[in-house]
Amino acid sequence: MSKFKLPPQAPDWLERSAAEARGKIADSPLMQGCAAENSDERRYARALLGGFWHFVDVFPGIIRETYTAVPALEADERLRRFLMRAARRVAGKLQGMETDERSHRELWIASARQVGLSERQLHAWPVLPEIRHLADQMAAERDLGRRLLYFVAVEIVAAEVSQFLSRAPRFVESMGANGMLWFAAHPVDRQNPATHEAIAYGLALSFKRVTAGPLDEASVHADIQRCVDWFFAGSVACARAFSEAGGGR
Numbered sequence: 001m002s003k004f005k006l007p008p009q010a011p012d013w014l015e016r017s018a019a020e021a022r023g024k025i026a027d028s029p030l031m032q033g034c035a036a037e038n039s040d041e042r043r044y045a046r047a048l049l050g051g052f053w054h055f056v057d058v059f060p061g062i063i064r065e066t067y068t069a070v071p072a073l074e075a076d077e078r079l080r081r082f083l084m085r086a087a088r089r090v091a092g093k094l095q096g097m098e099t100d101e102r103s104h105r106e107l108w109i110a111s112a113r114q115v116g117l118s119e120r121q122l123h124a125w126p127v128l129p130e131i132r133h134l135a136d137q138m139a140a141e142r143d144l145g146r147r148l149l150y151f152v153a154v155e156i157v158a159a160e161v162s163q164f165l166s167r168a169p170r171f172v173e174s175m176g177a178n179g180m181l182w183f184a185a186h187p188v189d190r191q192n193p194a195t196h197e198a199i200a201y202g203l204a205l206s207f208k209r210v211t212a213g214p215l216d217e218a219s220v221h222a223d224i225q226r227c228v229d230w231f232f233a234g235s236v237a238c239a240r241a242f243s244e245a246g247g248g249r
Helices: 010-026 029-036 041-052 053-067 077-114 121-122 129-140 142-165 167-177 196-208 217-243
Strands: none
Touching: 010 029, 010 053, 010 142, 010 196, 010 217, 029 041, 029 142, 029 167, 029 217, 041 053, 041 121, 041 167, 041 196, 041 217, 053 077, 053 121, 053 129, 053 142, 077 121, 077 129, 077 196, 129 217, 142 196, 142 217, 196 217
């Protein structure tokens, strides 16, 4: 695995996927609402933090299931043999991601507290079908390369949402320093090979190479955008259900 080098065009593929995701985030009514509302409203902020809590809560477990199931998760015989040799290294990288995501989960709880949502209220928040679909589809994906590209999409969305809202003065003022800690933990840093995005991307393309699966921009982009679109659908649903309909819960 250490000998595998990404295709020279791979960083450009990732940047173009991120740019498309950035446009979808900017177009999201949930993001626009969060950026525009005053600190005495915060309906959209509550919709974001309450509405996406289910995914934030279960995502570390999805990562854990991924590396604890290696190599049994993968049906492809060539990849299974590869993973039997590389399982420890793969698990080490993903275990680090899981640990960080559990810490980020705590930061999400702290952000929610800034808009008046306790952890108990987060757990009681209704899970919309679009949010459940996002989590369930990711957990059900048996193709490891594709699942890891979904992880890449998670990191792209987190980074781009963080950048978008960190540049929104009303949102920053409303959340305060403690409320912005989750957003500060997700900078856009595509030159850093140690980010979750870079780690998942490298692993995903490695797995595609081993299985002789499609390793081109179109296929990589399609997998990433599929997951980004699930997030976008979730954001539209959260805005409609929890903020535009009368102030959330």
